[in-house]
Amino acid sequence: MERDDIIEYSLDAHHSEEEGRKIRKKIWMVTLFLAVVTTIEVTLGAYWKDWFDASAWNTIKWTYVVLTLVKATYIVMSFMHLGDERRNIRAIILLPYALFILYLLWIGLTESNYVHHVWETLL
Amino acid sequence: MAGDASKVLSNDVLWGGGRSPFSISYGKMMMWFFLVSDALTFSGLLVAYGFVRHSTTEAWPIGEEVFRALPGLTGSYPLIYVALMTAILIFSSVTMVLAVEAGHRMDKKGVIKWLFLTVIGGAFFVGSQAWEWSHFIHGGGGYITTNEGVKYWVHNDTHDTHDPSNAAGFHLVKAMEGHYLIEEEGAHHLDHAASLKLWNGRANYVDGANMVHNEYGPPQYANFFFFITGFHGFHVFSGVIINLIVLIMVIKGVFHRRGHYEMVEKAGLYWHFVDLVWVFVFTFFYLL
Numbered sequence: 001m002e003r004d005d006i007i008e009y010s011l012d013a014h015h016s017e018e019e020g021r022k023i024r025k026k027i028w029m030v031t032l033f034l035a036v037v038t039t040i041e042v043t044l045g046a047y048w049k050d051w052f053d054a055s056a057w058n059t060i061k062w063t064y065v066v067l068t069l070v071k072a073t074y075i076v077m078s079f080m081h082l083g084d085e086r087r088n089i090r091a092i093i094l095l096p097y098a099l100f101i102l103y104l105l106w107i108g109l110t111e112s113n114y115v116h117h118v119w120e121t122l123l
Numbered sequence: 124m125a126g127d128a129s130k131v132l133s134n135d136v137l138w139g140g141g142r143s144p145f146s147i148s149y150g151k152m153m154m155w156f157f158l159v160s161d162a163l164t165f166s167g168l169l170v171a172y173g174f175v176r177h178s179t180t181e182a183w184p185i186g187e188e189v190f191r192a193l194p195g196l197t198g199s200y201p202l203i204y205v206a207l208m209t210a211i212l213i214f215s216s217v218t219m220v221l222a223v224e225a226g227h228r229m230d231k232k233g234v235i236k237w238l239f240l241t242v243i244g245g246a247f248f249v250g251s252q253a254w255e256w257s258h259f260i261h262g263g264g265g266y267i268t269t270n271e272g273v274k275y276w277v278h279n280d281t282h283d284t285h286d287p288s289n290a291a292g293f294h295l296v297k298a299m300e301g302h303y304l305i306e307e308e309g310a311h312h313l314d315h316a317a318s319l320k321l322w323n324g325r326a327n328y329v330d331g332a333n334m335v336h337n338e339y340g341p342p343q344y345a346n347f348f349f350f351i352t353g354f355h356g357f358h359v360f361s362g363v364i365i366n367l368i369v370l371i372m373v374i375k376g377v378f379h380r381r382g383h384y385e386m387v388e389k390a391g392l393y394w395h396f397v398d399l400v401w402v403f404v405f406t407f408f409y410l411l
Contacts, residue, residue: 020225020227031213041405042205042209076399079398085147086146108177
């Protein structure tokens with residue numbers, strides 16, 4: 001039985017067969033991309049010591065961070081369809097979050113390095 | 124597709140106030156707001172992990188040395204199991220986005236197929252995590268500390284945790300400073316007699332992992348492992364339950380009669396978020 005007591009709104013909830021084919025193609029391309037990036041990360045994690053010397057660790061670390069952010073962008077923009085939403089809702093979701101987290105990262109790293117320094121010199 | 128600013132909205136998609144802010148439905152917007160707050164929680168946990176890791180003066184365990192086992196196999200497979208878990212979660216995210224796409228075409232059979240595969244993938248991930256926890260808690264043999272504070276790794280062939288000194292192949296290994304692996308170059312294997320002497324005069328014996336101490340490194344390492352992967356695992360578990368409920372509703376035809384499959388889309392947002400969090404946990408807990 002159709003319930004009419006639930007107020008449900010839906011926008012852009014439908015598309016045609018033709019659009020569906022295009023969207024599915026895009027989904028599989030993103031999947032392939034994510035799989036390749038993950039493979040690179042794992043291979044690097046398991047074998048980097050055989051390929052590079054210890055001084056390369058800093059570069060590899062930042063490579064991981066960048067690859068992770070790239071993966072996250074594709075998941076949020078493509079899989080979660082945030083890239084298809086209006087610009088204002090994108091900003092409302094991403095900007096406050098980015099502001100808080102960038103600050104938290106900065107203060108966390110600054111303070112922890114200071115604590116490390118104190119423990120190293122005092123103990 | 125959304126993002127078309129000139130679109131005229133029909134009356135039945137407007138919110139109670141006669142408008143539709145940002146041309147997004149109420150449910151989707153609230154799901155996004157919930158996800159932002161949940162993302163802040165996870166970020167807080169990962170930053171706390173980073174804080175402890177950067178401030179400690181003890182050697183911190185290395186991911187590819189701790190996580191290198193596969194179920195039913197001996198030998199070293201660094202990070203392969205975690206990579207497998209990542210692959211399972213990414214693919215269940217893909218099946219979810221395909222379910223949403225099928226819903227947009229009102230293809231009930233397609234939604235059922237893809238949503239069912241998503242539930243299966245999620246269940247596999249939760250099961251994998253249970254195995255990994257069990258392996259982590261069980262440990263790889265543990266270590267003893269002598270009265271002088273020197274650390275020796277316990278090795279035997281059968282991993283007898285009650286009395287390792289009685290088991291076949293028992294000997295102690297002095298590993299390289301700050302390393303968990305005993306097969307590595309630079310590790311010094313003691314003979315049986317010398318091992319037994321040190322074992323009998325040990326100050327303490329740590330095997331596996333719990334909230335107080337663990338064989339991998341500082342106590343906070345295991346605590347963060349349990350808390351972060353546990354919190355994420357609980358999210359996955361909830362996601363599987365939510366997807367299962369939505370799947371049953373799809374099969375009963377609730378959304379088909381309603382005229383749209385937006386509920387699949389909202390459950391999908393949560394499910395992708397769980398995948399998104401794992402991408403970060405994978406990098407910051409296992410890789411770095």
